[in-house]
Amino acid sequence: MHALADGPDDGGASALAALQRARRRRRLAKVDRFDSLYRAYLTGFLGSLGVVLLSNIAGDQKASPSEMALLLRRGPGVLGVLLVVCVAVGVRSGGRGGPLALAAADVRHVLLAPVDRAVALRRPALRQLRTGAFAGAVAGGVIGVNASHRLPRLALAWVGIGMAVGLVTALAAFGAALVVGGSRVGRRGSGLLALLLLAWSALDITGDLSTSPFTLLGSLALTPLRFHVLDLLGLGLLVLVPLGMAAVGGTSLEAAEDRSRLVGQMKFGATLGDVRTVLVLRRQLAQEQPRSRPWVPFALPALRLAAPGVSLPRPAAGTTGASRAGAVAAPGLRLPTGVVVRRSVWGLLRWPIGRIARLLVLAAGAGIAVCGAWNGTKALLVPAGLCAYIAALDAVEPMAQQLDHPDRSESVPRVAGQLRVKLLIVPVVVVALLGLVAVGFAIAVGAPAGLAVNVGVPTALAAALMACCGAAVSTINGPDFSTSSVLMSPEVAGVKEAFRFGFPPACCVIGLLPVLAGQAAFNRGLDAGSGTMQAVLPIVGILGVLIFGWIRFREDISAFFAEANQAAKDTSKAKGERTSGS
């Protein structure tokens, strides 16, 4: 404190620096070197393993001359759209007060102090920028390795250019977020800006132009094949970083406080593997709220309210509420489907535009990825499955709402499993419709329409069902608070955790496997549609039914095993007593 008091009069900057140095010293003093080395080793090992695995997903099938020609003509534009999507995400984050995630104490003590906020925020911004840049470079490198498997020229060249483009994209996305967040553009403004950027890149594709900086950056990514000096203009996007650092002082304090709270909870939820909590908090972070009014006034509640200023008389006794006291019986065991479907549709009709747009983007991504899988890169079914999984997590919202509010569920005189299953009817239909949208996108990127429909439609139905199964399993399971893992060996606990995390998305990938069956039939000169259906039936008929059975009878299954366990314990105890008695 003495050092702080004696610091120069620079608006608190030196005091802030001294505070940050002191905190850093204290943090480092607490670090156990061996523990840090072990964690670095684990991170390095797992990271390398991930990079090696991801680097080989494309397979070794070299691109044909026609594919090369298509890549050179359309590649810059398509890559430009992918890059602009990354930057648009940054712009949207800035519009919601991002991208900084500060400690709550920093918001309260530092940002409320009479210190220049630009100075106070620059250091955390740089820290996040560093992490983002590293992630961007690694992702670009991985894509570069994959590109080298299918394209000519040195692998090193593809890795190098991939890392460079990934780095520039990450920096541009973060810089754009800082500029938008610091200049308080707001949600609508940022959404419009993101749309404009996307539209600019889309225009470049349709007109075979290179006017957007993102198209130029996409073209730069193809440098190992051919080099255009003008492509270097794409690097101009880096100017967003200094602009963002200059604007960071304008970050909204309200948004910073909200984000500090939500990001901390999100990290905790992610640590527990609680996908539902992370999803809900992410929505809060994105200020994604249900619409006040439904998109269409469909099946609205049949309430007959009083006219303003008119008091309603008390309803006659003997109809409902307490007036049925003494005559209440549990309703029939069969849950009426209509009310559950109506409830799901009400929720659906209040989806905000952002969620609908996200689902359409996911459908597009899944459609294009499945196309890629059909064309030879089978591993693209994994990202396609992940798209379906994320979409299904949004779609199963009615069931998730029921699970989020156990007080409400417990007051309903219904079998919980029945309610859960019926709340999945509308989500399966929604994801199936998104699957049809994905088929449309596949046709748009060049898949023959007849073939896409024959293979795509049955696959979309199977994928919808399996994606909803996966999302429902993940949502129902929730976080694992059990202490049983503590008693397990790391290998067993690791496998258990991997299964818990991996099973739901794996369901979604399994739902897409009929595409490969269709492809195999097609390659043998058989009907692709029939081949697809042959795979759909066992997937839906066996795995789907099993999972739906688990969702419906979960409590009964648990009770059965608990009873069996107790019976085994009692038998063992009785046997022990007999042995000791004799």
Add this chain to the structure above:
Amino acid sequence: MVADNPAADAPVADGVAAPAVETVGLTKVYGELVALAPLTVQIEPGERVVVVGTNGSGKTTLIRMLAGLLEPTEGTAAIAGDPAGSIDARAALSYVPDDPVVYDDLSLAEHIEYVARLHETEGWQARAAYLLDRLGIDHRADDLPVRFSRGLRQKTSLALGLVRPFEVLLVDEPFVGLDQSGKAALVELLGEAADEGATLVIATHQLEFVDRATRCIALRDGELIYDGAADSAKIAELLG
């Protein structure tokens, strides 16, 4: 929830209804903390019972165990002769929690219809309109309760609890967050429910409702300290 429930399985004499609420040695323990010491009480149909006690006395623990939301450490609870938490008990019991629970994606009217129809409530529209009118939230029927203030969410929660059929109404801290007109309307609605034969069990640390009850159960540090006539002066003295 409670499989072997002596309270629920107790023989009932011909023509005599089972107690509205019955607990036998109902206990809840968290580690070394006894949230509710073994409690045995019987509440007859039509009784108006107020459960009072200071903060941390075990009121909410008792109410949540009766609603089937908390599993007892020991003992049993039954609602209208059925184990607490069973489907039949859930049909007979309407529970209004102290913390209003609403769905994020449904309007007030949609909440009402969903809950009413899940309970196969006949003529729910008229009942719902009356309740919303009395609670002064009819003009908000098309709005999302998740965006309401604490008081309006409490009114929503009360409307949801009262719109469906019930034999026993279990309300935890009903007056918290309500304005004066809301409190008055609630007291009247509770009175109407009792007049129609429902059993009321109301947990509160405020003594406003005590004199309207027929019986009072007082708890302190999880122990039953009083079970008798509802006399607010006496209760105030007991609770200090």
